[in-house]
Amino acid sequence: MATLKKSLSLLLRQTKPYILQKHTHLSMTSAVSAAYWNKDWKPSPLPRTPEERAAAAKKYGLRPEDYNILMDESLGDYPYLPATSHSWRDPFEDYDHPGDKRHYGETFPPDYELIADDLRDPKAFGRYTYGQIVAGYFLIFAGFLLAWNILKPYPYFLPRMPKQYPFNDLYLEKGGDPAAEPVIKHYTFEPATQE
Amino acid sequence: PLITLFISLIFVPRLFKVYIFNYLDKNLDYFHCVVWRSTISTMGNMWYAYVSHPDTAPDFNKPPTFDPLLGFPNGRKERCIKATREELDKANIPLSKRDYCVDYFLELIKCRQQHFPNTHAQCSHQFHAWEQCEKEDEVLRLKEYEREKRLKERSKRIACKESLETLAE
Numbered sequence: 001m002a003t004l005k006k007s008l009s010l011l012l013r014q015t016k017p018y019i020l021q022k023h024t025h026l027s028m029t030s031a032v033s034a035a036y037w038n039k040d041w042k043p044s045p046l047p048r049t050p051e052e053r054a055a056a057a058k059k060y061g062l063r064p065e066d067y068n069i070l071m072d073e074s075l076g077d078y079p080y081l082p083a084t085s086h087s088w089r090d091p092f093e094d095y096d097h098p099g100d101k102r103h104y105g106e107t108f109p110p111d112y113e114l115i116a117d118d119l120r121d122p123k124a125f126g127r128y129t130y131g132q133i134v135a136g137y138f139l140i141f142a143g144f145l146l147a148w149n150i151l152k153p154y155p156y157f158l159p160r161m162p163k164q165y166p167f168n169d170l171y172l173e174k175g176g177d178p179a180a181e182p183v184i185k186h187y188t189f190e191p192a193t194q195e
Numbered sequence: 196p197l198i199t200l201f202i203s204l205i206f207v208p209r210l211f212k213v214y215i216f217n218y219l220d221k222n223l224d225y226f227h228c229v230v231w232r233s234t235i236s237t238m239g240n241m242w243y244a245y246v247s248h249p250d251t252a253p254d255f256n257k258p259p260t261f262d263p264l265l266g267f268p269n270g271r272k273e274r275c276i277k278a279t280r281e282e283l284d285k286a287n288i289p290l291s292k293r294d295y296c297v298d299y300f301l302e303l304i305k306c307r308q309q310h311f312p313n314t315h316a317q318c319s320h321q322f323h324a325w326e327q328c329e330k331e332d333e334v335l336r337l338k339e340y341e342r343e344k345r346l347k348e349r350s351k352r353i354a355c356k357e358s359l360e361t362l363a364e
Contacts, residue, residue, distance in 0.1 A: 154241075157255045158337075159240045159255075159337060160255065160336035160340045161255065161259060162256065163294060164295060164335075166293065167293075173290055184258075185263070186273070187271035187273055188273075188335065189338055191271065192270030192272050
């Protein structure tokens with residue numbers, strides 16, 4: 001009797017209420033399970049006939065009227081899909097990869113990895129408009145230009161006199177006239193004669 | 196193979212040492228400038244020159260305007276160099292190095308020619324002497340600026356006093 005009780009309790013434990021609840025928010029999007037190996041993931045050549053189109057749409061889990069080809073030779077019959085970021089996907093859905101908000105075998109745009117939760121959202125409304133951004137850029141640039149032009153006559157300098165050179169400040173070396181050579185004497189701050 | 200590895204580890208860097216120290220020698224003046232200029236204090240100098248006292252601030256682009264022997268009862272020692280113009284031309288010294296430290300620089304050049312490529316270790320004394328001379332030259336320039344500034348302030352004071360006296364008469 002005891003063993004029967006135990007087995008019954010185990011059976012009951014198998015059907016927990018949260019499992020039933022879990023079915024309520026199961027995925028509503030279509031997941032394709034047609035591909036299991038690398039050759040299956042490889043895109044096929046471009047579809048020509050309506051039948052081929054329908055087959056390709058089914059392969060990618062799309063309706064035939066939603067299926068548009070990218071017209072890229074390297075991507076084959078891969079469909080065009082609008083770019084949507086993670087933040088626009090349902091956060092309460094039961095995903096196969098919850099971190100990526102993604103189902104196994106789900107079709108994504110080819111540039112999907114460029115759009116993520118923490119990256120650019122092409123549909124987001126920014127804090128500033130495009131014109132405001134451009135105006136801000138040019139204002140900063142103009143401010144630097146203005147500061148540069150205002151401070152032009154006031155250069156930064158160290159508190160020192162120009163460097164002294166021997167031979168009359170290198171008068172001949174710098175291409176001066178030998179006839180009109182000036183006599184320039186430089187002195188240290190030490191006294192010349194002792195008292 | 197291990198022996199060759201050790202030998203290469205010891206001797207291959209020595210081959211590159213020549214290039215490294217050659218590079219350092221080419222940039223001698225650069226290191227000197229960076230180390231010394233960072234120690235000059237310029238606190239309040241811009242404010243003095245452009246805002247508070249623009250009339251008595253010396254012109255840093257032109258040599259001193261006052262008599263260099265003004266206020267020196269025992270005179271001042273004249274600056275001079277031992278090397279002659281012919282020596283400098285013979286050694287092909289650039290004009291930027293023909294200052295009052297050129298004697299030290301000539302010694303440094305001679306040492307470098309004698310001890311190449313191990314110039315960094317062998318000519319450290321000569322390099323230090325030249326660097327010290329350049330530093331003292333810089334200090335002298337700072338002192339000249341301060342002297343010019345104070346003499347300008349003094350002449351302004353004197354002019355003010357004279358004008359007051361003429362007004363009183």
